[in-house]
Amino acid sequence: MTMAGATSISTAKLTETLEQYDDITSWINDALNANETIDDLSTPSNADLTKLDQYITQLLTTLDIACEDTSAQLERIIDDVSRGIPRLAYDLHFMKDGALSLQSSLVEVLKKSKDAVPAETSAALDNLHHLDTVKGRMEAARDVLQEAESWSTLEMEVTSLIGERNYIKAAERLSEASKSMVVFQNTPEYDPRRALMVNLQNQLEAALSSALVAAINSQDVAACKDYFSIFSTIQRESEFRNYYNAARRTSVVTMWQSANFSDCDTRDGESSGPRQSFADFLPKFYATFLALLNAERGPISSIFPDPPATVSRFISSTMATLQPTFSQRLSSYANHYGESCLSHLVTVQRSTEEFATGVWKMMEKLQDSEPSRPKPVTPSERPSGHRRRSSRMSISWRPGQPKPTSLLLGGVQGLDNLEWDQELFQPFLDLQVDYSSLERRFLDQALLDIITNDPRDNVSDLDRARLFRERAVDIVGIAEGSMVRCKAFTHGYGSVGLIQALDGFFASFVDSWTAELASQPSSSQSYSFSTSELELADLDYSAKDWSEIQLMLHMLGSARGVSERITTFETKLRSYLSQTAAHFRLAQMDPLNITTAATKGQTQLLEQSSLNSADLFSLLSSVEEIQSQNTPLTALHSATFRQTQQVQQAAPESILVQTRQSLSGFAQGCQVSMQKTILSPLRNHLSSYASASIWSSREDPQSALAADLHIPTFSLSPSETVQRVAEGLLNLPRLFDIYADDDALGFSLQTLPHVDPEMLKPSEQHLDVSSQGVGGHHRRASVVFKPAPVDPELVSSAWLLSLGHTLLSYLTTNVLPSISTLTSVGAAQLTSDLEYLSNIVRALNVENETLEQWRGAVASDDEELKKEAQQSSADSIVLRMAKIRGLY
Structure with missing residues (x-):
């Protein structure tokens, strides 16, 4: 029906x-599908939408x-109904009176009928009924006795035939x-006759076996076909199938x-032919097997009443x-x-799944060719793990609603109960359950192959950092194949094992570099100062120190x-993982047409294995849940959404926890x-x-003379050592001004020693959400989290704070604590x-308790210090100071 023809639809x-x-x-989908034509599919999308809008408008009017x-x-x-209700009570009352009258009339008629039949006639009828019952039972007994009598000639007759x-x-x-064996049930004659029956059936089977083969x-x-009929008659159908x-396999x-395999059991002395790999042999084996099955499709359909099960x-x-066995190999x-x-x-x-797919297609042909099996009302695809093709203009139904009838009519339900594919895939199940270990071993071996020829011992410090980045590119490339x-291999059921293997793999890689960083000293290569670093030539750093700083940066x-x-x-x-979850959800909503693996x-097998666990569901x-929260689906049809947007939103929690810890x-x-x-x-x-x-040192005479003459004294100047330390601390901001533009300093600030996490607010994440449309159809929005740039002042402050606390x-x-003695002059x-140093570190925003x-x-003076020491714990600073000053 065309769009113009839709106007002729009547309201009724x-x-x-x-x-x-x-x-x-379902009614809306079918109404829309009914008005699609082949010509409509070739028109542009805008025209389709215009026609659809016109038809929907007309449909609404109708x-x-x-x-x-x-x-x-x-x-x-x-x-x-309103007019008829008042009369309804009268009608019911009238019907009740009529029913009572009819009941009394029937009682009268029954009484008269009994009185009309004489007693002699009634007795004669009862006698005839009794004689008929006796006759039926005697005939049944005669038939049973005849069957029993035939057993005396059974062996001779069957042997003769x-x-x-x-x-x-x-x-x-x-x-x-x-059939007559039931007569002898629970009698001494049953076992001998049963043995005779089995013996005669064996003789008949033996006589037929050579001809049958x-x-x-x-x-x-x-x-x-004739032999199958004979075997079925004597209840030996299973033997015929054997x-x-x-013979056919x-x-x-x-x-x-x-x-003869090169990478599998060769069974020396029994195998023949050229050596080949198991992976090369298996497709040939499956091709031969499938060709045999296709050749047997016709004979099996003619011989057996249940071709798919056969x-x-x-x-x-x-x-x-x-x-x-397949499992052993x-x-x-x-x-x-x-x-x-x-x-x-x-x-x-994969070769096994391709064979299973070929067998499934052959099974569908086999079932469709059966004349007694009705064809599905609506065509549907076989459950091959792919989503059923939907109509171009269909409207999705939501979970929780009743499934459309069209979903239940299709499919080949008779083939779902067959277990041939479980026999094929059962050998893989144990290996699939052990997928996490297999994946980790594969990744570790790949990493070992990469680092075997890694020239770490013969590279410079800067090349070592470059090598770290290059190797990261290699391992991420390996991990993408996971x-x-x-x-x-697991059709998504091994996702938990995948996360575990990847997390351990990345963490192992980073930990190896962490161990090397701790054990291998920097090289003693010559270092050339940059122009900015020459400005800090007054600092007490050697060329080796500058080289080490550069290496760590x-x-x-x-x-x-x-x-x-x-x-x-x-x-x-x-x-x-999101695609896997979506596919699992679709398979759960439509199990007849969608499967999570290659076959039902x-x-x-995978659903019943330990892979299908609560951890996978979680x-x-x-x-x-994260995908639904971070993808603004309501904006998919907005013109402005097609451009890249920056949405301030927190990044989701990492699923590679161990890797993040290793990087930290x-x-x-x-x-x-x-x-x-x-x-x-x-x-x-x-x-x-x-x-x-x-x-x-003790108090000198000049200090005593000054005290006797009341000469004013001034506070002591800090020692030369503390002055040099303070000068070095004050020069630290100059050092960080050189590397202010280096993003490396801003990485992982939360791992700096002695830095309060409250000082470092979590960096806000920029969420890039983009949607590109072609011909009016939008692709799925992509979500990429990128760290926001870190404020250079915050970086410098965090480093200076950490350095101050560390020192x-x-x-x-x-x-x-290494000072052993402290006199009053020393105190x-x-x-x-300490006062001078405290003032200096405060300039760096360092408050050290x-x-x-x-x-x-x-x-503190001696008396106050001694009093506080008596009330302090054994490891307190006050008690230690009292011991140094000889007060305790």
Whole structure:
């Protein structure tokens, strides 16, 4: 029907079509599909939408008219009912009176009929009924006795018929005798007669076996059909199937047993032919098997009453007969390739799935060719794991609503209960369950192959950082293949194992570089100063120190690049998981037409395995939830949405947790090493600070004379060591001004030692959401999280804060506790030093509580210090200071 022809639809006809549907969405889809033509499919999309809009407008008008007509009819019906209700009570009362009158009349008629029949006639009729019952029972007893009497001549008759090769009559005679076995049930005669029956059936089967095998080998369909009828008559149908299957599978079994493999069990002395790999042999084997099945399709349809079930048993029995078994060869094949066996197993399974697909198509042809089996009302695709093709203008139905009738009419439900495909895929199940281990072994082997010839020992410091980035490119490339292998080998059921393998793989790679960073010192190569670094020539840094700082900066920059590359990969990984979750959801909503694996049997095996766990459900649900939250579907039809948008939104939690921890550990190692180099001149100044003589010096005579003459005194100046340390601290901002534009310093600020996380607010993420449309159809929105640029001032402040706390931690933990004796003169000098140093670090926004505790303890007088020491714990600073000053 064209768009113009749609105007001829009457209101009554439209209403009738609407009454045929239980689901309004299905009615709309069918109404739209009914008005599509082949010509419409070739028109541009805008024209389709215009025609669709016109038809929907007309459809709405027609529905409005139908609603008005229905409303008018409903009003008339209500009026009729309203007028008829008052008379309804009278009618019911009248009917009740009529029923009571009829009942009394029937009682009278029955009484009169009994009185009309004389007593003699009634007795005669009862006697006739009794005689008829006796006759029927006597005839039944006669038949049973005749059947029992026939057993005396059964053996002679059947033997004679077998000798005359009158197999059909012999089978019929045995069938008749078998039916009479129930007569001897629970009697001593049952077991001997049962044994005789089995003996005669064995004789008939033995007499037929050679002829049957000959007929099967010669493909005499008519003879095989007659023999099947005979075997069915004597209840030996399963034996006939065994004969048939054993004879027809010979070529396939022989091909399997005679194969000579280079990467599998060769069975020396039994195999022949050229050596070949198992992966190369399997497609040839399956092609031969499928050709045999196609050749048997016609004979099986003519001989057996259930061709699909017969083919299923034929495949299962053939696979079970193979020696060595498929599982044994598959296990040997996997052991041969060791750590990298997963990619080879994927190839073998893909060949098996292609064979299963070919068998399924053949099964559909076999079922469609059966005249007694009705064809589906609506065509549908077989459940091959792909989404059923939907109409171009269909409207999706929501989960929770009743399924459209059209979804339940299609499909080949009779083929779903066959288990031939489970026999094919059962050998793969244990390997699929162990997918996580196989994937991790494959990734580790690939990483080992990459780093085997890695020239780490012969490269410069800067080349080492570059090598880290290059190797990250290699491992991410390897990891991208994991999603393909997971989909091909487990059809998404191994997603949890995929995450575990990838997370461990990336973490292992980063940890290896972290260990190398901690164990391998920087090279002693010559270092050329840059122009900006020459401005800091007054600092106490050697060429080696500058080289170490540069190396750590480059390593941090490489770590930042690796982190961004892994973030991009994680986005792809989330997309893969989202697609897997969507496919699983579609298969759950429409199990008749959509499967998660290649066939129904393979899907059932995976669903019943440990791969289909609560962890998998939780993972896919979380990914789908994040995807739905971060994809603004309401804006898909907005013209402005087609341009790239920046939406401030928090990034989702990483699914590669261990990898992120390893990257943080690597970054922290670089930061600690860089801080150690930056603070090395200051720590060198403090190396002899604890052993200075000033701490044990006594008060000199000039100080006593000044006290007697009341000469005014001034506060002590800080010691030269503290002045040099303070000068070094004040020069640190100049050092960071050189690298202000280097993004490496801003990477992983949260791992800097002694930095409060509250100071570093989580960097807001820019969410790039883009949608491109072609011909009015939008693609699925892509979600990519990118870190926002970090404020250089925040970076410098965080580093200066961390450096200040690190130096003060060294001072309060290693230097000050090493002072063994402290006189009053030494205490005065130490008080001056600590006060001066406290003021300096405050300029760097460093507030150190431990330093203030030391300063307070040093500045306390003896009495106050002694009193506080008595109330302090054993490891307190006050008690330690009292011991140094000889007060405790």
